Amino acid sequence: xxxxxxxxAVWRERAGRGSIGLLALLGVGILAGLLLLGRDLLGSEDxxxxxxxxxxxxxxxxxxxxxxxxxxxxxxxxxGLDVDLARAMAQEWGLELEIVSLGFDxxxxxxxxxxxxxxxxxxxYDPRLTQDIAYSPPYFEAGVRLxxxxxxxxxxxxxxxxxxVAVEWGSAGDAVGRRLRRxxxxxxxxxxxxxxxxxxxxxxxxxxxxLIDGVTLGLAQAQGAAxxxxxxxxxxxxxxxxxxxxxxxxxxxxxxxxxxxxxxxALARLEARWFASSEMTP
Amino acid sequence: MSRFIPAVRRPNALRRLFTALVLLxxxxxxxFLVWRPFSRSVPLGxxxxxxxINPKMGVHTRLTDEAEAWKIKRTLxxxxxxxxxxxxxxxxxxxxxxxxxxxxxxxxxxxxxHARRQGLKVIARLGFAPEWARPPDTTPLYLDEEGYQSFxxxxxxxxxxxxxxxxxxxxxxxxNLSMEWGFRxxxxxxxxxxxxxxxxxxKAANPDVQVLAGALAPSLAPPGSEWGLDDRLYLQGMYDxxxxxxxxxxxxxxxxxxxxxDEPAAPDVVNFRRAELLRQIMxxxxxxxxxxxxxxxxxxxxxxxxxxxxxxxxxxxxxxAYQIAQEEWPWLESISLWAFRFPWDTKTYQDYFTFVSxxxxxxxxYLEVQRYAQGQWEAP
Numbered sequence: 321x322x323x324x325x326x327x328x329a330v331w332r333e334r335a336g337r338g339s340i341g342l343l344a345l346l347g348v349g350i351l352a353g354l355l356l357l358g359r360d361l362l363g364s365e366d367x368x369x370x371x372x373x374x375x376x377x378x379x380x381x382x383x384x385x386x387x388x389x390x391x392x393x394x395x396x397x398x399x400g401l402d403v404d405l406a407r408a409m410a411q412e413w414g415l416e417l418e419i420v421s422l423g424f425d426x427x428x429x430x431x432x433x434x435x436x437x438x439x440x441x442x443x444x445y446d447p448r449l450t451q452d453i454a455y456s457p458p459y460f461e462a463g464v465r466l467x468x469x470x471x472x473x474x475x476x477x478x479x480x481x482x483x484x485v486a487v488e489w490g491s492a493g494d495a496v497g498r499r500l501r502r503x504x505x506x507x508x509x510x511x512x513x514x515x516x517x518x519x520x521x522x523x524x525x526x527x528x529x530x531l532i533d534g535v536t537l538g539l540a541q542a543q544g545a546a547x548x549x550x551x552x553x554x555x556x557x558x559x560x561x562x563x564x565x566x567x568x569x570x571x572x573x574x575x576x577x578x579x580x581x582x583x584x585x586a587l588a589r590l591e592a593r594w595f596a597s598s599e600m601t602p
Numbered sequence: 603m604s605r606f607i608p609a610v611r612r613p614n615a616l617r618r619l620f621t622a623l624v625l626l627x628x629x630x631x632x633x634f635l636v637w638r639p640f641s642r643s644v645p646l647g648x649x650x651x652x653x654x655i656n657p658k659m660g661v662h663t664r665l666t667d668e669a670e671a672w673k674i675k676r677t678l679x680x681x682x683x684x685x686x687x688x689x690x691x692x693x694x695x696x697x698x699x700x701x702x703x704x705x706x707x708x709x710x711x712x713x714x715x716h717a718r719r720q721g722l723k724v725i726a727r728l729g730f731a732p733e734w735a736r737p738p739d740t741t742p743l744y745l746d747e748e749g750y751q752s753f754x755x756x757x758x759x760x761x762x763x764x765x766x767x768x769x770x771x772x773x774x775x776x777x778n779l780s781m782e783w784g785f786r787x788x789x790x791x792x793x794x795x796x797x798x799x800x801x802x803x804x805k806a807a808n809p810d811v812q813v814l815a816g817a818l819a820p821s822l823a824p825p826g827s828e829w830g831l832d833d834r835l836y837l838q839g840m841y842d843x844x845x846x847x848x849x850x851x852x853x854x855x856x857x858x859x860x861x862x863x864d865e866p867a868a869p870d871v872v873n874f875r876r877a878e879l880l881r882q883i884m885x886x887x888x889x890x891x892x893x894x895x896x897x898x899x900x901x902x903x904x905x906x907x908x909x910x911x912x913x914x915x916x917x918x919x920x921x922x923a924y925q926i927a928q929e930e931w932p933w934l935e936s937i938s939l940w941a942f943r944f945p946w947d948t949k950t951y952q953d954y955f956t957f958v959s960x961x962x963x964x965x966x967x968y969l970e971v972q973r974y975a976q977g978q979w980e981a982p
Contacts, residue, residue: 383906385906385908386905386906424906424907424951425907425950425951444949446947446949448946448947448949449949488912488913488914489913489914489917489966489982490903490912490913490914490916490917490965490966490967490970491913491914491966494913494966495963495965495966498966498969499963511914511982512914513912513914513915514912514914
């Protein structure tokens with residue numbers, strides 16, 4: 321059996337060896353971090369960003385069939401919130417915006433195949449795809465909201481007991497309404513065949529509240545309906561920009577540009593402009 | 603001195619504790635490994651019956667890639683609770699005969715036993731060729747003459763194993779689409795040649811089984827198209843090639859796209875009543891006594907897909923389609939709409955065909971169809 325002193329010496333020796341190992345590991349980690357940081361900052365490995373610079377354009381895929389985000393004007397040109405948003409970002413980078421019209425279900429495949437640099441097309445966030453593509457922070461929340469007339473005492477779903485709640489029959493809002501009614505059977509659902517008619521029911525006083533998606537809400541508000549969303553989204557559906565996974569510079573540029581557009585109020589102005597110019601057609 | 607004794611002994615105590623933990627871990631691992639195969643199964647539960655006002659109602663389930671037994675059971679319970687006595691389910695050949703003559707029936711056993719216990723009638727869709735049964739560099743949807751016997755052996759083995767449990771078998775899917783025919787030009791005569799080989803093998807294995815053929819995709823593609831062929835022309839091509847004697851039931855795919863189910867049929871339109879045109883071809887070819895089944899169909903309520911309708915329209919159209927099947931089409935035995943539930947979100951327009959979300963939350967359409975099946979449905 322070793323003496324206590326000998327044991328202490330062994331432990332010190334082991335600790336010394338451990339410290340050296342730890343320091344070596346730390347050194348390697350710092351070196352790797354610096355290399356990665358340098359690569360990102362210099363953009364040496366972002367082939368997408370490099371291609372955009374050589375080409376002088378940002379090649380964006382979109383399906384121009386979803387007003388007010390993207391649609392075709394009378395001359396067949398894509399217009400809409402997403403078009404203006406992408407153009408503003410491209411301008412900030414000194415690039416032209418190049419729009420590639422594709423079917424909605426083919427957008428991500430086109431990105432993965434390198435046919436386009438990004439997708440800007442009211443694209444809902446899909447966590448399952450984050451292994452293959454990168455996403456920007458959300459720029460629009462399209463999920464189900466609880467909506468009430470301005471001045472309503474209802475401030476959240478707790479206030480819906482005994483209330484009449486309008487929904488588009490069969491929609492995600494209807495599904496949320498039925499879930500809420502399971503917990504609070506006194507909620508009366510007012511089913512309407514379209515989102516516009518559900519909004520009209522609220523405005524006409526046939527309902528006390530409304531469960532509707534963010535796009536319909538934005539359209540109604542932009543056209544002067546005195547209604548407002550209360551509480552957080554009851555079912556989130558954020559729209560994001562999809563980017564190549566191996567494009568760290570482009571990802572950072574998109575993130576910064578979106579933040580800048582949001583802080584300057586430009587994004588809100590784009591929303592107001594395009595939602596106001598699109599009509600709700602019952 | 604005595605204060606130091608515990609300190610000297612602590613490493614031994616720690617070692618014993620460590621050893622105990624390792625042994626416990628090994629024991630738990632062993633229990634897990636022994637238990638794991640059994641954990642796949644869940645109790646079948648008592649025999650159930652479907653309560654419905656419309657015995658033709660059905661859905662196409664997608665349990666092929668659903669690994670967890672409780673999810674299979676829950677899916678089939680919800681089908682029964684919705685009031686649909688029929689399901690169509692896919693049993694891919696490549697999954698269950700990975701090597702020639704080596705069958706793995708574990709998953710089909712699970713699906714079929716639970717379906718039967720819920721009182722559901724199973725229509726089994728067979729297809730998807732294993733690598734060993736097709737030439738190199740072909741897709742699983744490629745089946746040529748060399749593979750007909752092999753496919754027949756699989757279909758016969760399936761029919762034999764599930765005799766008395768599965769009375770309907772669909773041979774292949776949408777052969778009038780090039781993609782579904784292994785990216786070759788479609789060929790009704792070749793498909794008929796497959797029926798001529800496979801159907802007698804299936805019948806020999808189980809004389810009571812009904813063979814469904816066709817399952818054609820609604821299509822307007824003209825002859826010579828690289829994508830496929832108009833389903834009416836393809837069906838006539840099958841009859842011309844002598845298919846009549848080699849199937850018992852015509853499988854029809856009846857999608858409504860954005861049309862009301864009462865929109866009249868027309869040769870240049872894909873709508874729900876296109877099924878009537880296929881029926882006319884059956885009658886014109888002396889096959890009026892033979893029934894048909896809709897094994898796919900329905901409407902989609904994706905907000906952006908060009909062939910979709912509003913959710914409220916989807917509810918109305920779906921219930922109307924079930925009504926038409928029951929009230930107007932005596933030649934139709936069942937109507938199974940696409941698709942009850944997927945194991946996971948596809949994040950495409952396909953998700954908007956479903957009745958139930960991946961987490962088993964019933965969509966409004968499920969609840970409305972359920973009310974219809976209970977005889978309580980009224981449009982708001």
